Amino acid sequence: MTASTNAPKVTVVVPAYNSGPHIEKLVTSLLSQSLPAGEFEVMFVDDGSTDSTGARLDELAAAHPHFRVLHIDNSGWPSRPRNLGVQHARGEYVFFADDDDWFGEEALERLYACATAHDADLVVGKMAGHRRSVPRELFRRNRFDATLENTPLIDSLTAHKLFRRSFLVAHDLRFPEGKRRLEDHVLVTRAFFLSRRTCVLADYVCYHHQRRVDAGNVTATALEPAGYFVNLREALDIVDAHTEPGPLRDRLHRRWLRNEMVSRLRGRRLLDAPADWVDQLVGEAQRVIRDRFAPGVAAGLPPLQRIISRLIEEGRTPDLRRLAQWEAAVRAAPTVQRVVQDGSTLTVTLTAELFFGDQPLVLTADGEQRLLVMPVDDVPADLRDATSRIKQSKLDVIARRRDTREEFFVPVTGTVELVPAGDGTLRLVQHGTARLDVGALNGGRSRGTWDLKARVTCCGWTEDAALPVAFRCTADGARPVAVAHQDSLRFRLRRAVARRVPESIRRAIRR
Incomplete structure (x- = not known):
């Protein structure tokens, strides 16, 4: 079954195994793409599912000509389905997606436009993490000639990227097959070295990457250390x-x-x-x-x-x-001094530092050195030396859309200050002024409710904390209106009611 007589621009390759209802959010996002259905295809590879997944995929393919399905015997891992997906793909570019993640509505159109505008072999689209981390620093800004030398590309080693299909074929870039770990690292690391041009698209959230709540303790139960580190050494070899x-x-x-x-x-x-x-x-x-x-x-x-x-x-x-x-007790402790709104611009003045329970992070002076104070003996001073890192400490402010968890950095100017703590130690306090132009937020797509949070990076920690600032835009570019923030009593009560009271009753109360 084919999507059209012409080769599609993009093939989305999706390994699927006993996906159940978890695949529906991905399907909905694919059916909602701004790229016309005749210009991309979806290649589902059913990895020997034993539930209704195979039938559901056949149903989708029958209803949507740009959806295709390949059924294979169970391989036990995503590598073989992905490799077969590339083999059967007809698109100029290939994007590898997981069956329980989903796309932003304009993702494929924007990724493809970026790839063709810059003749890129590889495009890394901005990701939003849901119960899992994503490489935040990589997505501070767009980068259209990214390399391993000038960009933190190495922080993004999952397969969820746009690859030129001929590039994958020419270099025999395949995922190592069999039940193993870090197969993404092997392919993606090679690809970064071999790519003639790599772009980072950071001004639109292309891909939502989640860890399902029913996935269990992945670290402790699924990672077998000996085999894992054999696979890790393969990535180092590359x-x-x-x-x-x-x-x-x-x-x-x-x-x-x-x-x-x-x-x-x-x-x-x-x-x-x-x-x-x-x-x-x-x-x-x-x-x-x-x-x-x-x-x-x-x-x-x-x-x-x-x-x-x-x-x-x-x-x-x-x-x-x-x-x-x-x-384990570390936390960011921000304090907002002032919030000023001037039309569509919010200016937030704040300070922040790290605490461990009720005690601040402190440094001690040893001559010209500033040493980290911590509860472990017999640690040489050169390891505890934070002197060169003090100026590298950062206070970021992040705007986060409440419903989708999309995050965007807000421009901040700031300073770092060492404040005497009274016992011969020094507290590291960061001061910042964030200026948020709501009209430019998310490329002008500011409709929705947004929360602000502080991100404190210091001496090896990066910790987030909610700020008592939230606003809603009724339309893109509309003047922001203050709303209850996530730490407020009003917000917590609303959330508690939403979890316990059926929607029909809530609607009746609102009427």
Whole structure:
């Protein structure tokens, strides 16, 4: 079955296995695309589903000529369905989607326009995370000639991107098959090195990436440390094959040290994981750090993460746990001094710092050095040295659309101040002024209710906290009107009522 006599602009490849009702949001978003149905196709690859998924996909293909279905025996992993999807795709470009995620309405049109305007082999569209993280720094602005040298592309290694199909074929870019981990990392890392031009489209949320609430404890139950780190080494091999020892290789390796090792062995993630699993993970990570990473890899981390990396390398699991217990209480504590509205512009003046429970993050002076104070002994001063990182601390303000969780950075000017705490230590306080032009928010698509939050980045932490500021625009570009913010008693009562009272009763009350 074909979508039209002409080759489509884009093929969306979707592996599906026992998707059930979770696929419907994706389907709805595909049927709502601004790109005409005759200009793209959807290639569902049913990976041997044992429920009604296969029948549902056949039903969709029968109703929509640009939907196609390939049924295969169960492979147990998304790699083979994705590879077969590319093999059967007819589009000029291919986008890999998961069956429980969804697209923004203009996503395919915007991604394709960006790709053709810049003759790109690869386009990374902005993502919104739902119960999962996405690479926020990458999407601060559009980038039309992004490379691994000039852009944090390495932070985005999931497959959810637009690839030129001929580029995938010419370089035999395929996902490693079989039940394994980090198959995305292998293909995407190679693609970043091989791409003649890569673009980052950051001014529109193209893809909504979610972790389902019924997915279980993915970290502790689905990740088997020994096999996982075998696959991780494959990704490092690709970096090594395309770089020489030095700053670039160190920076790229740092992504795996930070995301796959340090972040899994800190704070609540460590405390919630089974002790034997933590021991295995520490052992595997310890070997990779010693075998594969040059000294510059950990040295480029901020102080907290340098310390965690050293504790892993030395196998100091009790100290990792002690540090995690302290870190689990970290929170951003912003204070809004003033909010001024001038037409469609909001100006918010605020300060913020990090707290651990009711105690602020503090530094101690040692000559010219400013050292992180933390509850772990026998940590060398050079690891705790935050001096060079103080000026790199950031206070961001984020506008977040309440219904879709789309996020956009608000321009902020600010300063960092070290304030004496009275006991010989110094508090690190950040001051900022955010100016939000609602008419320019989300490229002018400002209709809806928006909450503001602060994001504090300091010494290895990045923490968000809601601000007592929220507004609604009744139409795109309309003057913002203040509404109850997410931490207000009024908002919490409304949310509690919405969870407990049927919609029919709520409508009757409003009448």
